[in-house]
Amino acid sequence: MHLRNLLWLKQAKLIFIRRLIYMAVMSNPRDSEYELLHDAYYGTGMFANGGALPKYSRESAQNYEYRQKLSYYLNHTGPILNASVDPIFKDEISRDYNKSELFASFLENVDRLGTSLQEFMRFNATQAKLYGVMYIIVDNVTEFGETMADVISKRQFPYLYAVEPKCIYNWRISDAGELELFAYTSQVFDEEGNAKTQFHEWTKTSWVTKDENGKVIAQGEHNIGRIPVVQWFGRSSKKTDILPPPEFLSIARTNHQIYHQCSLLSQILSMQTFSILTLPDNGQNIGDITLGTNNVLMYPAESGHAPAFIAPDIGPAQILIQTIKTLTDDMYRLSGINSVIGVQESKSGVAKQWDFERTNQRLADFSVQCENAEYDIIDLYELWTGENIGYKCDYPRNFKINDVADVIAQSQSVLDLNLGSNTLKVETGKKVLDSYVPNLEPKEYDKIIDEIEEAVQRQEQDLAYHDDEGNEVDEDAEGDRQGDNQLRGRDKETP
Numbered sequence: 001m002h003l004r005n006l007l008w009l010k011q012a013k014l015i016f017i018r019r020l021i022y023m024a025v026m027s028n029p030r031d032s033e034y035e036l037l038h039d040a041y042y043g044t045g046m047f048a049n050g051g052a053l054p055k056y057s058r059e060s061a062q063n064y065e066y067r068q069k070l071s072y073y074l075n076h077t078g079p080i081l082n083a084s085v086d087p088i089f090k091d092e093i094s095r096d097y098n099k100s101e102l103f104a105s106f107l108e109n110v111d112r113l114g115t116s117l118q119e120f121m122r123f124n125a126t127q128a129k130l131y132g133v134m135y136i137i138v139d140n141v142t143e144f145g146e147t148m149a150d151v152i153s154k155r156q157f158p159y160l161y162a163v164e165p166k167c168i169y170n171w172r173i174s175d176a177g178e179l180e181l182f183a184y185t186s187q188v189f190d191e192e193g194n195a196k197t198q199f200h201e202w203t204k205t206s207w208v209t210k211d212e213n214g215k216v217i218a219q220g221e222h223n224i225g226r227i228p229v230v231q232w233f234g235r236s237s238k239k240t241d242i243l244p245p246p247e248f249l250s251i252a253r254t255n256h257q258i259y260h261q262c263s264l265l266s267q268i269l270s271m272q273t274f275s276i277l278t279l280p281d282n283g284q285n286i287g288d289i290t291l292g293t294n295n296v297l298m299y300p301a302e303s304g305h306a307p308a309f310i311a312p313d314i315g316p317a318q319i320l321i322q323t324i325k326t327l328t329d330d331m332y333r334l335s336g337i338n339s340v341i342g343v344q345e346s347k348s349g350v351a352k353q354w355d356f357e358r359t360n361q362r363l364a365d366f367s368v369q370c371e372n373a374e375y376d377i378i379d380l381y382e383l384w385t386g387e388n389i390g391y392k393c394d395y396p397r398n399f400k401i402n403d404v405a406d407v408i409a410q411s412q413s414v415l416d417l418n419l420g421s422n423t424l425k426v427e428t429g430k431k432v433l434d435s436y437v438p439n440l441e442p443k444e445y446d447k448i449i450d451e452i453e454e455a456v457q458r459q460e461q462d463l464a465y466h467d468d469e470g471n472e473v474d475e476d477a478e479g480d481r482q483g484d485n486q487l488r489g490r491d492k493e494t495p
Contacts, residue, residue: 005451030243034166037130040077047073052256053263070270071263076328077255080335081248088367089122092395093374102157103389106381110160115156117374124162125370129234132246135184136230136373137164137202138380140222156470158384160377163229170201171242179205179227202227224383232373236365254331258324265320272317336362364397373394408432422456 010443028034037047039052046052051070059067095117097103128134140158163184172181183201190196198217199210204226208219222228237244337360371393377390411428429452 028166028168028243028244031166033246033249034131034164036059036256037077037246037248037252040075040255041081041130043073043078047075047256047259050263056262062356067263067267070266071259072266073259074328075255076258076261076331077248080251080331081126081129082401084362084366085122085126086397087363088370089118089126091396093118093121096390096392098388098390100389102385103381103387106157112159116424117170120160121374122372124232125366125387127162127164128232128369128373130246130248131165132244132248133165133237133242134232135165135168135182135466136163136232136377137163138230138377138384140228158381165243168242169199173240173242177240179229182227182229202229224380225382228380228384230373230376230380233369235365251331251334254327254334258327258331261320261324261327265317265324266322268317302387360399363399367395367397386408422460425456426453469490470487 035045039047050071052073053064055064064185087309094108109115110117110120125137138158138160141156165187168182168399169185170181170183171179174180181201181203183199186198187202188196190200197212199212199214201208201210205223206219206221209217211217226379231239233244234247374393375391376393378389381387382389382391411432414428415425426449430449
């Protein structure tokens, strides 16, 4: 019995040590950054319950709790990040590929949850931009149907799932820069709804899944010759940088500071908004008086001051308001989209154009990252299935970000010069059209351009057949007059 107890204790100790090892391995150097980014974007967590507010050294627990309840979160991180992603997916991404019933089914349901490839790419693009990187696992089923109909009906072909960088706990990269080991965690729920952590490890030839105690749940081998993971960066980064610095970390931290300043402003406005009536105390024994909107502050009668209202100093509130505005402006400036949303500044046309070019370049750079990620996904699909899809996708590069009012004003200035070039008039119309309605269908665009060209031609003809006073010119009569003048000229020359 004693020996059994010793064995049980030894086994329990080993299990405990294994758990500690796995929990230590799970630690991610950027955990706190990812938490801040997530909560700042969604307005949840630390920004929903006041947990992001620091407590002053001399602040009582009661006052701190009261300030937390008054706090409110001005979410600028969400709109800024969305403005860096939404234009890319504004229209359906152009995709071309060889006809394949299996691949068509894959495009319609890439994650076994009914999500299309367009929807999957749109959502995870936001996550990649937010965290600086996302990892897409292109996994495959272990059992296959006997016929293609069985495979499609039972969804027995490759599928996708996303892994946030906070879940990555181990990796190894070769000297050649190739990924040799990729390990991450996932959350699963048992029948009772309790969350359980699973540990997944991939190599170039095999995979294994373990539970919290390090026990192998499932394992197997694959023959695709590489780890089926797609590295999706939020901006241009080195492939060897598994956890790159998040691009939006400074923006999230600035938003955190705004949250803090807003809590201070709310506290000041709540406690010092109303004026207080002051009265001389003439010994009437009024009793204790609590300060508030309908209360009185007593002072000694011998002071000689008449009853009056006193108001708090507005200086601290004004400083906080200005600080909040400055921090907000800084957020949009850091994002590079201050000329698009958020901050309205008086700038010259050249300065605005440079800002638009910078914003367009940022969007184009991330669009390239999205396109590369999609190509990598399809490459892994082909490795799993053996199909040659001949896949092509076309993500936008030019987002036509400009000031419509400025474009129209400049175009009108060009037309007012009356340079006499019909081609210039048509090209000016194209520029206005591109700026005012950039998302026209090609057929509609060509139709409008044809109408502009016809209008310019009619205008040219009208000018040709009317004199300077707007009167219609009779070509036949004009020709007769010219002939008579020539005859009269010959008669004068005849002796």
